[in-house]
Amino acid sequence: MLITGGALADGRVRDVRIDGETIDAVASDLEPAADERVIDARGKHVLPGAIDVHVHFREPGGLQKETWKTGSRSAAAGGVTTVVDQPNTDPPTVDGGSFDAKAATAAEDSLVDYGINGGVTAAWRPEELFDRPVFALGEVFLADSTGEMGIEMDRFEDALDRATAAGVPVTVHAEDADRFDPDALSGDLGGVGRRARSERWSAFRTPDAEAAAVERAVAAGEDVEGHVHIAHTSTPEGIDATAGTGATCEVTPHHLFCSTDDCDRLGTFGRMNPPLRDPDRRAAVFERLRDGRVDVVATDHAPHTAAEKNRTLTEAPSGVPGVETMLPLLLAAVRRDELTLERVRDVTARNPASIFGLEHKGAIEAGRDADLVVVDLEDPSDIRAAALHSKCRWTPFEGMTGVFPEITIVRGHVAYERDTVIGVESFGDPIGENARARDPIGAVDDADGGR
Ligand SMILES: NC(=O)N[C@@H](CC(=O)O)C(=O)O
Ligand SMILES: [Zn+2]
Numbered sequence: 001m002l003i004t005g006g007a008l009a010d011g012r013v014r015d016v017r018i019d020g021e022t023i024d025a026v027a028s029d030l031e032p033a034a035d036e037r038v039i040d041a042r043g044k045h046v047l048p049g050a051i052d053v054h055v056h057f058r059e060p061g062g063l064q065k066e067t068w069k070t071g072s073r074s075a076a077a078g079g080v081t082t083v084v085d086q087p088n089t090d091p092p093t094v095d096g097g098s099f100d101a102k103a104a105t106a107a108e109d110s111l112v113d114y115g116i117n118g119g120v121t122a123a124w125r126p127e128e129l130f131d132r133p134v135f136a137l138g139e140v141f142l143a144d145s146t147g148e149m150g151i152e153m154d155r156f157e158d159a160l161d162r163a164t165a166a167g168v169p170v171t172v173h174a175e176d177a178d179r180f181d182p183d184a185l186s187g188d189l190g191g192v193g194r195r196a197r198s199e200r201w202s203a204f205r206t207p208d209a210e211a212a213a214v215e216r217a218v219a220a221g222e223d224v225e226g227h228v229h230i231a232h233t234s235t236p237e238g239i240d241a242t243a244g245t246g247a248t249c250e251v252t253p254h255h256l257f258c259s260t261d262d263c264d265r266l267g268t269f270g271r272m273n274p275p276l277r278d279p280d281r282r283a284a285v286f287e288r289l290r291d292g293r294v295d296v297v298a299t300d301h302a303p304h305t306a307a308e309k310n311r312t313l314t315e316a317p318s319g320v321p322g323v324e325t326m327l328p329l330l331l332a333a334v335r336r337d338e339l340t341l342e343r344v345r346d347v348t349a350r351n352p353a354s355i356f357g358l359e360h361k362g363a364i365e366a367g368r369d370a371d372l373v374v375v376d377l378e379d380p381s382d383i384r385a386a387a388l389h390s391k392c393r394w395t396p397f398e399g400m401t402g403v404f405p406e407i408t409i410v411r412g413h414v415a416y417e418r419d420t421v422i423g424v425e426s427f428g429d430p431i432g433e434n435a436r437a438r439d440p441i442g443a444v445d446d447a448d449g450g451r
């Protein structure tokens with residue numbers, strides 16, 4: 001396959017040749033072979049596929065919300081070529097059996113590459129997890145969120161020790177429930193669904209609760225020289241607490257593009273953990289994305305059905321979908337001159353690949369996996385839930401502008417393609433192999449780094 005005439009994120013115009021699953025050459029004036037498929041990318045951009053290190057695909061146990069089939073379709077249609085699934089499924093991914101079962105489903109059904117995380121609860125079996133190609137521990141919940149997997153600090157430190165010994169990063173949901181403000185949930189919380197006063201959720205799960213937990217998690221990581229990755233930092237304070245430490249941080253699209261100003265519009269559909277923050281904090285988080293202090297953008301794609309969300313503020317589950325709209329929203333921000341394309345490339349591909357040791361991914365270079373996206377920055381569209389592919393059928397970004405991929409290629413396979421004239425879409429077949437670079441302990445190594 002040959003992609004011709006597209007611009008890379010840095011503006012250089014190059015042809016990209018794919019041979020099997022890898023990038024064979026990145027050069028000017030590559031000639032197509034006799035029966036080679038040619039994709040004309042003139043006037044468009046070719047980007048490395050996005051690596052979303054934080055999704056909840058809900059299988060097993062939440063199939064009404066999402067499955068590996070629907071979640072990976074949504075990923076492919078949004079230019080995400082690798083996802084990392086979190087362990088708060090039912091049953092949770094905390095032992096060998098649950099890991100193997102989830103890995104088997106993903107191998108059967110996923111259209112994109114994937115890693116599978118191992119969770120930490122009182123019932124977790126670390127030896128079994130570390131005996132498998134677990135991508136990372138996490139998200140380790142320092143406070144309860146969906147799935148009620150919150151743990152105490154001593155268990156977290158034990159998990160960090162074990163992960164560090166096994167050479168595995170630890171992704172942390174950093175909120176300190178002792179610093180939540182229960183008073184914020186007394187009084188009138190509005191009606192159900194969009195009539196709920198979800199700014200109360202933001203007042204309940206305070207910015208201070210995040211900063212305090214980030215500080216603790218980062219300090220614990222430094223103590224053992226382990227790798228702590230803070231999930232979904234939603235405040236400038238949280239991001240700044242990782243600066244100059246060994247820890248890395250991630251920010252979600254909803255904390256970048258929504259704030260408490262959206263609570264009236266969203267109601268419980270804007271309830272998530274950590275919650276939406278005030279407009280000043282949102283702007284400060286965006287500024288840190290722009291200037292390089294944010295390491296990774298990941299979605300925390302956390303679908304729930306509209307029926308599940310259509311309850312009162314205290315009854316509705318936390319979480320919003322986002323895997324399909326991350327790259328489109330970021331590319332629309334590039335169009336508005338709020339971000340550079342290189343920055344988008346770095347936080348969606350280059351940085352997650354280097355932080356999590358995916359040395360075959362994250363860049364358009366000969367020898368790397370052919371995980372590629374072709375986008376036309378001159379072809380923005382309105383985000384509409386009806387056009388998205390997640391099983392949950394709604395989006396908090398309804399009506400915002402996005403730049404959606406025309407074609408998404410995962411290890412040389414076309415995972416998603418859209419005819420830009422008639423709009424017809426098609427998907428490829430499951431990819432069937434774990435993306436993780438780490439070798440299972442005790443397993444026979446292979447030249448490919450254990451993938
Ligand atoms: N973010 C959320 O509000 N919910 C997530 C869990 C999580 O990431 O904390 C979910 O799985 O629903
Ligand atoms: Zn979380």
Ligand SMILES: [Zn+2]
Nearest residue numbers: 086139300302
């Ligand atoms: Zn999450």
